[in-house]
Amino acid sequence: MPEKKPNRDIFTVDTSKYDFKDPERYVYKARKGLSREIVEEISYIKGEPDWMRELRLKAYEVFLKKPMPTWGADLSGINFDDIIYYARPTDLPARTWDDVPEYIKKTFERLGIPEAERKFLAGVGAQYESEVVYHSIRKDLEEKGVVFLSMDDGLKQYPDLVKEYFGTVVPYDDNKFAALNTAVWSGGSFVYVPKGVHVDFPLQAYFRINAQNMGQFERTLIIVEEGASVHYIEGCTAPVYAAQSLHTAVVEVIAKKGSHVRYTTIQNWSRDVYNLVTKRAVAYEDAVVEWVDGNLGSGVTMKYPAVYMLGKGARADILSIALATKGQHQDAGAKAVHAAPYTSSTIVSKSISKDGGRSSYRGLVRVYPGAVGSRSSVRCDALILDEHSRSDTYPYIEIEEEEVDIAHEATVGRIGEDQIFYLMSRGLKESEAYTLIVLGFIQAFTKELPMEYAVELNRLIELEMEGSVG
Amino acid sequence: MADLEIRNLRVAIEGKEILKGISLALNKGEVHAIMGPNGSGKSTLALVLMGHPKYEVLEGEVWFKGQNILELEPNERAKLGLFLAFQYPVEIEGVTLSHFLWTAYRALHGNGEARISPQEIKVFRQRLKENLKKLHLDESFAQRHLNLGFSGGEKKRAEILQLLMLQPEFAILDETDSGLDIDSLKIVAEAVQSLRGPNFGALVITHYQRILHHLKPDFVHVLADGRIVASGGPELAEELEKKGYRWLTEAQGV
Numbered sequence: 001m002p003e004k005k006p007n008r009d010i011f012t013v014d015t016s017k018y019d020f021k022d023p024e025r026y027v028y029k030a031r032k033g034l035s036r037e038i039v040e041e042i043s044y045i046k047g048e049p050d051w052m053r054e055l056r057l058k059a060y061e062v063f064l065k066k067p068m069p070t071w072g073a074d075l076s077g078i079n080f081d082d083i084i085y086y087a088r089p090t091d092l093p094a095r096t097w098d099d100v101p102e103y104i105k106k107t108f109e110r111l112g113i114p115e116a117e118r119k120f121l122a123g124v125g126a127q128y129e130s131e132v133v134y135h136s137i138r139k140d141l142e143e144k145g146v147v148f149l150s151m152d153d154g155l156k157q158y159p160d161l162v163k164e165y166f167g168t169v170v171p172y173d174d175n176k177f178a179a180l181n182t183a184v185w186s187g188g189s190f191v192y193v194p195k196g197v198h199v200d201f202p203l204q205a206y207f208r209i210n211a212q213n214m215g216q217f218e219r220t221l222i223i224v225e226e227g228a229s230v231h232y233i234e235g236c237t238a239p240v241y242a243a244q245s246l247h248t249a250v251v252e253v254i255a256k257k258g259s260h261v262r263y264t265t266i267q268n269w270s271r272d273v274y275n276l277v278t279k280r281a282v283a284y285e286d287a288v289v290e291w292v293d294g295n296l297g298s299g300v301t302m303k304y305p306a307v308y309m310l311g312k313g314a315r316a317d318i319l320s321i322a323l324a325t326k327g328q329h330q331d332a333g334a335k336a337v338h339a340a341p342y343t344s345s346t347i348v349s350k351s352i353s354k355d356g357g358r359s360s361y362r363g364l365v366r367v368y369p370g371a372v373g374s375r376s377s378v379r380c381d382a383l384i385l386d387e388h389s390r391s392d393t394y395p396y397i398e399i400e401e402e403e404v405d406i407a408h409e410a411t412v413g414r415i416g417e418d419q420i421f422y423l424m425s426r427g428l429k430e431s432e433a434y435t436l437i438v439l440g441f442i443q444a445f446t447k448e449l450p451m452e453y454a455v456e457l458n459r460l461i462e463l464e465m466e467g468s469v470g
Numbered sequence: 471m472a473d474l475e476i477r478n479l480r481v482a483i484e485g486k487e488i489l490k491g492i493s494l495a496l497n498k499g500e501v502h503a504i505m506g507p508n509g510s511g512k513s514t515l516a517l518v519l520m521g522h523p524k525y526e527v528l529e530g531e532v533w534f535k536g537q538n539i540l541e542l543e544p545n546e547r548a549k550l551g552l553f554l555a556f557q558y559p560v561e562i563e564g565v566t567l568s569h570f571l572w573t574a575y576r577a578l579h580g581n582g583e584a585r586i587s588p589q590e591i592k593v594f595r596q597r598l599k600e601n602l603k604k605l606h607l608d609e610s611f612a613q614r615h616l617n618l619g620f621s622g623g624e625k626k627r628a629e630i631l632q633l634l635m636l637q638p639e640f641a642i643l644d645e646t647d648s649g650l651d652i653d654s655l656k657i658v659a660e661a662v663q664s665l666r667g668p669n670f671g672a673l674v675i676t677h678y679q680r681i682l683h684h685l686k687p688d689f690v691h692v693l694a695d696g697r698i699v700a701s702g703g704p705e706l707a708e709e710l711e712k713k714g715y716r717w718l719t720e721a722q723g724v
Contacts, residue, residue, distance in 0.1 A: 417523060422560045424544035425520050425553075426570075426632065427577035436565055436573065440615070443564030 033081045036060060039183050042086045046152060046186075049159055052166075059172035059182030066176035072362065073300045073331040078274055083246050085184040085217065141199070146230075147192035148203055151219045154190025161192060165223055169252035169280050169308075178278045181217050181250040188218030188249065191232060193259075195225040202231040202264070202450060220251040222261065224287075229260035233450070235267045246274050247298070253281035255289050257311060262290040266453060268297035268460070271327060275301040285311030285340075292448050293320040295330050296460065304362060306335035309343035309371075316345040321445045324357030324389070325464060333362040333394075334378075338371040338404075349380040350442050353389035354464075362394040365406065372403040382412045383441050385434070413441075435465040471533065473497045473671060474640055479530035481511075481518050487528065488514045490696035498639060498671040503682055503707060505675075506693035507715045512675045513557055515693070516644040519673075520554040521547055534640070549578055551639035555629040555646050561617040567628060568598060568612035571635045578636055594635075601634040604664070606657050622649035630661050641665075642673045647681035659684030679711040692718055 031038075039060045043053035068075055141148055147158065155162045172182040193199060224230055247269055255261045261281065269275050275298035281289040291305035307316030322330035336345035351359035361380040382391035393410050415437050423433035439446070439458055446454045472495035481489040488511045496502050506512050518525050519532060521544035531538045539547050562570070572594060576586075602609055605627045617625050626646050633641055643662065647655055659681055662672065674685060682690075682704070690706040692699050692715070699718050700706060710718075 416560070419560045419562065421520075421522050421544060422556065423562070425548055425556075426574035426636065427545050427548040428574065429545055429577075430543070432573075432577070436570075437562060440562050440564030 032084055034060070034083070034085050034184065038085060042184060042186065045086075046155075048155060049163075051163060052155065055167065055172055056183045056185075059179045060184075062173040063176060063179035063183055066173075066179060069176060069302075072302050073329045073360075075274065075276075075300065075302075077300075078246060086186055141203075144197050144199070145194040146197060146199055147190065149190045151188040151190045151221065152186065154192075154221070158190070158192065161223065162190065162221065165252070165254055166221060167252075169254060169282055170250050170278050175278060177248045177276045178250050181219060181248045181278070184217045185219035185250070186217055188220040188251075189222070189232070189234070190220070191222040191224075191230065193222075193224045193228040193230045195256075196227045197225075198228065199230040202233045204233045216247045216249075218249045220249070222251075222253045222263070224253070224255050224259040224261050226256045227258045228256075231262040231264065233264045233453070235265050245272050247276070248274075249277045249279075251277070251279040253279075253289060255281055255283045255287035255314075257285040258287060259284075260288045260290075262292065263305075264292040264449065264453075266294040266296065266449075266457065267301075270297060271299050273298045275303065277301075277303040279303065279305040280308065280335075281306065281316075282308045282310050283314035283316060283343075286313040286315075287311065288315045288317070290317040291319070291334070292445070293318070293332070294445065294457065295320070295322040295332050296457075296464075298330075299328055301328075301330045301332055303331075304333045304335050304364075306337065307345065308337045308339060309345070310339050312340045312342055314340060314343045316343075316347075318345070318347045318349075319445055319448060320349050321442045322349075322351040322359045323461065323464065324351065324353045324359040326355040326357060328357045330357070330359040331362060332360070333364075335364045336366070336376055338365075338367040338374040338376065338401075341371055342373040343371060344375040345377070347376075347378040347380075348444060349378075350383070350445060351380070351391055352383045352385065352438055352441065353391050354385035356386075356388040358390040358392075360392045360394060361410075362396075364396045364398070365408075366397075367399045367401045367404050367406070369400045371401050374401065375405040376407070378408045380410045381441070382410075383438065384412065384414050385438075431466055435462050438465060471495075473534070474673075475531075475533040476519075477531045477533070479515075479518070479532065480528040481514060481530075482526045482528055483514070483524060488525075488696055489518070491530070492693075492696075492698060494691065494698070496640070496671055496673060499666075499668045500688045501666065501672045501674060501685060502689045502691065503674045503676060503687035504691050504693050505677070505679070505707065505710060505715075508677065510693045511696040512677075512693055513644055516554055516557075516642045516673075516675055519547075519642055520544055520552065545577070548636075548638070553633055553636060553638035553641045555626075555633055555641060555643045557644040557646075557648065559617045559625050559629055561615075561619075563615055563618055565616045566613050567616055567631070570616050571598065571612070571632065574632070574636055598635060601631055601661075604634065604657075604661050605631055607631065623651065623654045626650055626658060627654065630658050634661060634665070639669060640671045640673070642675065644675050645677060646674075647676055647678060655681060656684055679707045682707050694718065 036057065039056050043056050149157065167182065170178050172179055191203060222232060253261055253263060267275060279291065283289045289307045293305050295301050305318055309316060316336045318334035320332055320334065322332045324330040333349060334347045336347060347363060349361045351361060353359045359382065363378060365376045365378060367374050378395060380393055384391050391412060395408055397406060397408065399406060415434060419437060420430060420433045423436060424430060428436065438461060446457055449457060474496040476492055476494040479489055479492040480487065492515060504512055514525065527540055532540050534552065535550050575594060598612060599609065602611060607627060617628060620628060629646065646658060650658060663685055674687060687704055689701065690704060691701045694715065
């Protein structure tokens with residue numbers, strides 16, 4: 001590949017001194033499709049160090065070579081040539097409020113989301129102003145030495161840290177979509193929590209996305225040092241109107257000895273989106289990693305938050321819900337890999353299928369030789385609300401150690417006439433009775449959410465049950 | 471016309487006729503007991519009055535507050551002031567008893583506004599506390615998931631707690647006494663007894679007479695093979711206790 005741009009050697013010097021984003025000097029034009037040239041351009045515009053550019057290019061090659069996965073949801077509708085992989089905020093096509101689909105507007109209204117925020121979430125108009133809140137949080141964090149930046153800024157300000165950990169949990173050649181993300185990533189969060197520091201309020205990507213970091217190929221890296229703790233939250237219950245029909249993120253979490261990390265996601269992408277996400281954590285000795293993962297939106301989701309327990313006594317808790325309605329396939333689950341003695345994992349998955357939706361639980365529990373005394377408990381419950389909907393369970397258990405305690409339990413339920421009658425006899429309308437049962441079904445998930453998220457999630461499910469969404 | 475009037479009610483399930491023409495007139499301020507052997511149609515009557523969809527009404531009417539309630543959904547009947555204490559309450563995971571009571575209370579007594587006054591919540595909480603105490607239940611009981619893992623006796627008490635909290639005008643108690651030990655039976659019966667007054671009526675369905683010792687009925691009816699075969703005062707229940715049901719059913723040629 002011949003060099004097309006002038007003097008790239010300067011990137012290897014000190015990237016933080018230069019502003020390569022200066023639009024006066026370099027012109028980038030957002031366009032559809034992906035090529036080696038576009039990958040190079042992305043890296044170039046961001047003013048990245050060489051190693052990142054090379055990593056992107058290697059990943060791009062892997063992306064081209066790897067076949068589409070055929071073991072999960074149907075991905076045949078993805079047209080890689082019809083996607084804009086990178087666009088600066090100023091390049092985005094101007095959209096107006098009129099372009100936003102009616103059901104999304106209605107949902108905003110019924111969720112009581114403020115006007116300014118609605119426009120932001122819908123991808124039209126100005127940023128949502130929560131800068132004041134964000135700044136005060138940032139000051140508090142800085143005093144503790146906590147880093148909470150966009151991934152782009154993280155790379156600029158902490159290049160060594162990023163280089164040390166980036167791609168170590170999810171390698172660039174891990175799978176086709178991790179490769180794609182590595183090649184074109186933009187946005188996402190970089191979080192670093194120093195030894196022994198407890199961040200006592202959730203870090204919410206929600207605040208930061210206001211600074212237009214909400215890419216659809218975002219990359220998040222969270223490093224939590226020994227004995228530290230953090231709760232990171234991304235996404236929101238309000239529907240997100242996507243510019244592109246593909247959301248391919250990678251999240252890497254490194255939980256050092258004795259640390260505690262919780263990562264909460266609620267995704268509600270618009271229904272035309274393929275949501276293909278690789279989320280993985282490594283947990284060292286006595287570390288606890290918790291994935292709390294809610295999937296409401298998108299057309300097709302494939303997401304299996306994973307924890308690799310590499311140190312003795314490490315623990316993984318993976319709690320997820322999926323709601324699949326008309327035209328949706330939620331293929332979600334969990335992976336727990338026991339690679340050290342006395343590790344334990346708990347997987348709880350709850351899925352709801354209605355109006356022809358399909359939800360699948362796909363999970364893996366793997367115990368390596370030597371992981372003696374490990375325990376794993378998997379429970380997946382499916383609730384099917386009508387005859388047209390579907391639920392499947394694909395639990396994989398691979399155990400190469402004898403001294404372990406593994407439990408798997410799966411239930412498939414339908415709401416019975418007697419349950420509805422009982423609730424109606426107490427004054428609830430039929431739809432309210434169904435809603436109450438569904439909310440009760442996912443209560444184990446909801447109670448783990450911060451209050452405002454729980455309230456919004458419940459409200460959103462009420463709307464779904466009333467049939468007033470979508 | 472009586473406050474709650476059942477006229478010639480005939481009901482079938484899966485083509486089989488269970489109730490073969492029931493007529494009863496109940497007024498507020500009264501407690502009626504319906505007794506009868508197993509399989510006589512007692513529970514069917516309770517469920518049909520509340521509107522269970524599995525039953526087919528062949529004939530008859532049930533008038534309450536100027537409406538034939540057989541045409542109404544169960545929630546509409548509840549809203550009119552009808553309540554059924556279930557013989558077999560269902561379990562609902564993830565819904566606490568207190569949340570459920572509040573939801574039901576709002577559905578029945580709310581004015582349709584989303585706004586809730588703090589005062590309203592305060593009063594509700596206070597009443598919940600008092601009623602739990604009345605039923606000898608710990609306050610933590612209200613935080614358990616609705617009927618989930620409740621013992622037989624706890625389920626029955628939870629039904630009566632709902633009765634106390636939701637304040638209906640007419641309650642049907644479907645074998646609330648079955649499965650209760652003597653102490654629990656007394657607690658439950660006394661709680662129902664405390665509701666008695668000019669604005670409350672009850673239809674107590676029971677197989678045994680023992681709940682009627684605590685909850686003195688004004689009228690006793692005997693149901694056998696889908697028909698009321700005898701009606702009388704409280705003395706009828708005592709007679710049944712001594713003689714059993716056979717003398718009545720035989721007299722009717724059933």
